[in-house]
Amino acid sequence: MADEESRAALLDRWWAVGSKFVAPATLLSSLLFYFGYVSTRAQYRYFGLDVDTVGLSTRDYVMRSPQALLVPLLAISLGGAGLLLLHLAIRRRPLSVGAVRVAFAAGILGVAAGVVLVGGYAAFGDWPAYPLVTPLLLAAGSAAVLYTMRMPGSPDFLRSPDPDEVNLRRGVLAFTVVAIVGCVFWATATVAQWTGLGNGMRTARHxxxxxxxxxxxxxxxxxxxxxxxxxxxxxxxxxxxxxxxxxxxxxxxxxxxxxxxxxxxxxxxxxxxxxxxxxxxxxxxxxxxxx
Structure with a gap:
């Protein structure tokens, strides 16, 4: 319980620091503009048109973003609810050491596969599913490693009580969370681009x-x-x-x-x-x- 309270307090401090530099409303508006732009650009690119020549306003892009974000928001919401239920079940019935090791190894393999795809962009970049599979592998693998690193069965150095290593582990946690957020952003932008292309093709049919x-x-x-x-x-x-x-x-x-x-x-x-x-x-x- 004390560990959870300390992590919650740490999260609150990070949120307070971040909100001093970027207001939540500004961040939300910027995200809506970006995903609306990505979707609209793909939609009109199907007609051979560069959206920058149209002269749409920032409001136009923001108003076009909800359709592109609907599927990612549903996936994140339902996936998050499912993960919380899974976490609740694990707290009531902890995983065995073997299951923890399997989950940890699967997370490492997911991260390694994602890194290989990123490094091998020249060879794998033409794969249609590349821009979605790569960030999902990196995000899911990193999340699995973070979740299992404190459980029995994970490597000892990840669970060491040495106070000198506390800040180091927190730094690893912070950088990994940033990587996960970046991968989710990448995957969401890919879905927005595919949504725009689908809208363009549907418009062309009608x-x-x-x-x-x-x-x-x-x-x-x-x-x-x-x-x-x-x-x-x-x-x-x-x-x-x-x-x-x-x-x-x-x-x-x-x-x-x-x-x-x-x-x-x-x-x-x-x-x-x-x-x-x-x-x-x-x-x-x-x-x-x-x-």
Whole structure:
């Protein structure tokens, strides 16, 4: 009980020190912005678009982050609850020395496998599951080592009561916790990126659900996708618009810029960047569904 109280007091002190440098609200906003940016970048990259050219605001990225974070939050919450229940069961019925040694060895192997993957990025980096498996191996292995290091069966030097080694073990604990947090951050960013890519592919399958527009221009666009149709407008005094394009859908709109895609996906499709100025005229069409 005394050890648990001392660890809780140590955690409170670390939290107080950390909150002096970074306010919790600022940290949360920064995380939401980052994961929203990662997800949005992957989503529009599928359409050949660099999200930095769109001009989305910080608020836009923050508002897009919950969808990317839903799966990681569920996994962390349910996984954390499961680990707490497992810890409660172990406290009531402690593990045998053999089980502790197996868990400790499994943790060491997990960390070693993660280190090999990190060091062998040139060889394993093209593996699709690499950015998720690597941090999970490192985090799970490190957590298993930390959990079993104080149990009977772990190496003696990890459980030594020598007071001169207390600060050293605390330093090992602090660095390992930082590594685990970094790995969780890495895995969450990977899931956010995959979520954005999945959103982009789903959008491409249902382009007809995006907002339809009619685009009038003064100069021809020379489109070759065969989906967007063009008609010539009759000459009128004072009207400089000569071409009308139908079949466009709004992919995203930024600060003074609109990005349009054809209403059906094709390998030859491209994303059209339109400046919202006097050189174009945009009409938003109603949906073809009676009210």
């Amino acid at each position: 382009l007809d659900q995006l907002a339809p527009v009619i685009l009038d221009t003064q100069e021809p666009l020379f489109l070759t996708d065969g989906i967007v149709t063009v008609t010539s407008l009759p000459a009128a005094e004072g009207d400089e618009f000569r071409f009308r394009y139908r079949g466009f859908r709004v992919l995203v709109q930024g600060d003074g810029t609109m990005f349009l895609v054809p209403e059906r996906w094709s390998p030859s499709d491209s994303t059209l960047m339109v400046r919202l100025d006097s050189s174009v005229r945009v009409q938003f069409r109603f949906m073809s569904r009676a009210p």
